[in-house]
Amino acid sequence: MHCETICIAVDEDHIDGTFAVPRTGVPGVLFLHGWTGSQQGDLTRAREIAALGCVCLTFDLRGHAATEAMRMSVTPRKNLHDAVAAYDALVGHPMVDRSAIAVIGSSYGAYLATILSSYRPVRWLSLRVPALYRDEHWSLAKEQLDRLDLTNYRNSQVSPEENRALAACARFQGDVLAIESEFDDLVPHMTVANYVAAFRQARSMTYRVIQGADHALSEKETRAAYSAVLLGWIREMVLGAR
Template sequence: MKLLRRLLLALLILVIASYVGAVGYMYFNQRALQYSARGEVLALGDTQLSNAQDVAIASGTTRVNGWYQPPRQGMPVIAYYKGNSKSFSEEHERYERFVAEGYGFLAFDYRGFPASPGDISEANILADAIAAFDWLDALTDAPILIWGRSLGSGPATYVASQRDAAALLLETPFLSAVNVAAERYPILPVWQVMQDQFRNDLWIADVSEPVLVAHGTADRTIDVSNGRRLYDLAPNPDALWIVEGADHSDLWNAGIWDQAKAFFHRALPR
């Protein structure tokens, strides 16, 4: 009987030690686990963006690097906030489509992503997002449309809550980054230890712009329930576009650009 108690006690200690170790590993390595900031930076010359230009935007004590092209006369410009992986330049086909139809765009890498030096953190990403919007707002009189994809839904929603834009499009957004982590690791105390929580669920309350949320029912990265719940919190909801069977990176091919154009047309003043 004493031996059994000792074995059970040893097992309990082992379980507790393993749990504490897992929490400690997650805490000290959380940004390496949260972000996937590696990838090639394409040159503008390797794209069809013949009239775009490289830009460097001051943000705090550093600069973030990206591409900008002004819109055709009378058209709006898209402030594009990228997702979690690779460089903004990987999505050049999107920007090429924007400009082919008269839209301008600004796209860039947050600090710590391939094109921009610095350290990745929620505070830095949000600061970079605001700096980019303010740079664009000072440069043009064209209406600014905010588009945030995946991780970019965080800075996009934050910027829309702090600045005046014409519309906010959220592609595969999270309710909050900490909500996604809690769904993925339900036995870990992520709400207590996660540093970069990106609380879209709180920021959306201060978003006055019309909002379109796009998501897929087969999204294995951010469950579609996140997009639905975030849309329900929007003070000025316009449309919820749910694509049956679409995964996290499928919405462009599923036709989100057509949805976006119709949304932008509704949102812009006549």
């Protein structure tokens, strides 16, 4: 905090005043949506978090929304490039404190979020139903992956030494929120357990299960439950550190 003196004109006189101004900007929050999703699913939560005093950025990964025509050819590598570009746009905002960045990812977006933390500084990482992919899928078209093979992989125990996303988790030293859906038919408990176990150096780990929830949070009640957990964590971790 630093002070700036000002002179305030009032009637025909002047009075002295002092602004107490933070030395740093405000936290920045980047949202990464899931596969077949869009930034529309993040906007309500982004507005709620922005109201707490953060600058939030939502965006559409290539292969989604206006660029849906690219879906059959877009790869995880290209979507990581999207995430890096969005991150750089966020930290380029004049109000954002570059040392106070949170990344909030869901499913495929959570997978990308962990890898993003290897390329850019991330202080807080929220992962809802984080998906997992084989390393050899990195440069393959995401839409054309073998679903049965993916299901078998996600139901197996995977270590950070075997997967780039989990390796990024093992190096991460910030605060983590991991959220699982009780009735998830795409990301099983084993996948979430692999992620949680990989955070060997995290400053803190918060793990929650949304009761009655499916992967997409189809019911209003489960969406509200997720929002409550996320906003509570943001208040405690992000705003509590300011």
